[in-house]
Amino acid sequence: MANATHEAGNGPLPRQIPFIIANEAAERFSFYGMRNILTPFLISTLLLFVPLEDRTSEAKHVFHTFVIGAYFTPLLGGFLADRFFGKYNTIFWLSLLYVAGHACLAIFEDNLKGFYFGLFLIALGAGGIKPLVSAFVGDQFDQTNKNRAKVVYDAFYWCINFGSFFASLLMPLLLKNYGPSVAFGIPGLLMGFAVLIFWLGNRKYVHVPPAPPNPDSLTRVARTALLTKVPGQGRPGLVVFVAGLALAAVSLVMSYSWGFVIGACTALVLVLASWSIGTSMQLERARGHHPDEAVEGVRSVLRILIVFALVTPFWSLFDQKASTWIVQANAMTSPVINLLGWEFQVLPAQMQALNPLLVMLLIPFNNFAIFPLLRAIGIEPTALRRMTAGIALSGAAWLVIGWIQVSMDAGTPMSILWQLAPYALLTMGEVLVSATGLEFAYSQAPASMKGSIMSFWTLAVTVGNLWVLIVNSSVKNDAVLSHIGSTGLSVIAFQMFFFAGFALLTALAFGLYALRYKMVDNYRVEMDAGCHGTIPKEPAKV
Structure with missing residues (x-):
């Protein structure tokens, strides 16, 4: 019976997984705790030298530049891990730079160069380890328990959002009541705690060594x-x-x-x-x-990159909840809420707590209700189908946020609670795209390219934020502004509907490509207990 369970891929969970998940929860608290107060801090404190009418635009530019950096450096992390130091060592040492970056934010709260240097270190550390932690989770599984990986990736993503939820609630309050040194210092302490937890699990991990130099x-x-030249043909x-x-x-x-x-x-x-x-x-x-296997491996990577490219518009919408949506919330009314006798007023930056809260609710709801229901009616919620639906839902969220902006532009006072609906739609899209993407990227990557492929997955976030910078820069052009004016929409409302259309068209293209994509299985084979290597496995069609 046990052998049948192992052969079916339903073996027991690796005992080292809790160390990685606890590390990720603390690290994500530190990252989102810092990130979620970055835009309001820049507008209210650090960028006071910028003219008032340009301050919001400059804060958005700094924020999305930082996000671009944080999701570009995974290329470096993936390369170092795959070729030189392995995932564990690369994660550990880059995490120490990450802690130093948090310290700079707390120390240089009124020093522009020092603060930006801290952002650089955080981008280097957070970005460098981001794809590696996800791939490191996958390394702990083999063919005997690979079906447990989806459950763990969901739990992994759930714990990430557990940390993000409390960070989104607490950090704006700490910034408001205790100032930036405390608000940026506490995430640094949490990151130090994350490094400690990760180190404590070292002897229990499966350590897949870096790939040796490969002529193929x-x-x-x-x-x-x-x-290569072919007689009678060009190149x-x-x-x-x-x-x-x-x-x-x-x-x-x-x-x-x-x-x-x-x-x-x-x-x-x-x-x-x-x-x-x-x-x-x-x-x-x-x-x-x-060898034919090497050629087919490259073909597999190229097909994966097309999927990643089609996901970039989703990230251009998703990451603006921490910039564009906060700017909109600043102009909305915030009612006093009475909850069990406790009265409080929601700060604009705290609305982001809805995102991780909904993620924690939606992941089990999808797994125990929506997906079984779809299977019962004959629809298998495959990874690519989930991602297609997620991109479309993000477009729907921006249609709603655009309608809210149009109402505000018309002079209608809007409560901040109106943002509940777009947050719900965007978060459902995130669960279907981001959590699924982690599983998809690892399972499709050839054995020697795990870290690098996960880096390309995070690079999609960089490109998504690039679209935001390009659109924000384009609306400074007189011809573009004239065209927007002819629509009767404000600049910000026009941008919102533009991004909504961008996502909906991409969802259509993604769905069409998904029909042609053939999934492969690149989980490693079972290893003997205590083994710290991996045995390559030829990809199997599934």
Whole structure:
């Protein structure tokens, strides 16, 4: 019976999982505790030297630049872990930089350069470890208990939001009543606690070693595909890649007028897109030079990257709840709420506590009610179907938030409680996209690319925030402003409906691509007790 359970992938949960989940809950408290008060702190304190009419826009720019940094550095973390130090060591040492960043925010509350340096360290630490912790969770499973991984990823995501919920409630109060040094210092203490918990579990973890130099790696197979000549044929894929490099160079030059962050991130997107397209056009030319398994592995990665690219509009909507939605809430009325004799008034930044609270409710509700109901009527809620629905729900949330803004622009006083509906829709979208994406990214990644693929997943967040910066910059153009004026909408309302349409169109494209995508199973095989390595397994169709 036990063997049948193991063969079915329903073996027991690894005993080391609680250490990783507890670490992640404390780390996410520290991150979201800092992030959720960043915009209001910038507007009310640090950016007072900026003219009042430009302060909100500058605060949004700083916030989304920070988010871009936090979700760009996973590329570095994934590379260091996969090639040199392994996941555990990379997570541990980058976490110490993370703690130092929090200390800078608390110490340099009135020093712009010191505060920004703290944001840089947090972006480096939080971003560097983000994909690795998720991949490290997956490393603790094998073929005998792989079906438990979805439950643990959901629990993992639930605990992340448990920490985020209390951070969203408490940090705005601490900022208001005790000042920024305390409000930014407490997340630093929680991050130190997270590092301690992670270290205590060290002897219990499965440590998958870094991949050795591989002559059939992703980059080498791609290089062979792009450079190999075929008699009588050109190299159209190479032409596409070179054109992408040229456009990336133009983007860097234009960064003098666009801004460095927009120019550099746009250049990165152009390089990745042209490399992916070019490689896919000529991938068959790598056969014979590299094993078929390596060529098919690259094909699998390229297909995964298309999924990630289609998720980027979701992140452009989701991350604005901590900037655009707070700005809207600042202009709304906040009623006094009486709860069991305790009266309180909700602060705009505290509305973000709805997001993790709803996540904690929706994850078990989906698993125990919605998904079984769908299966009962013959609809299997696969990962890609869930993600398609999630992107569409995020678009619906922005239709509602746009309607609220139109009502406010017309002079109708709106209670902050009106934001409950869009928060509910956006959070349902998050549960279906983000929690599912962690599981999808790990299961689809070839064994030697786990950390790097998870890094590309987080890079999707960077690109999503890039869209926000581009749209915010474009509305400063006179021609664009003239067009918006002709619609009868305010600039902020127009942007809200633009992002809603962006997400809904993407959901359609995502759903169509999902119909053609073939899932694979890249969980490692069972290892002997105490083994600290991994045995590669050829992907199986599922």
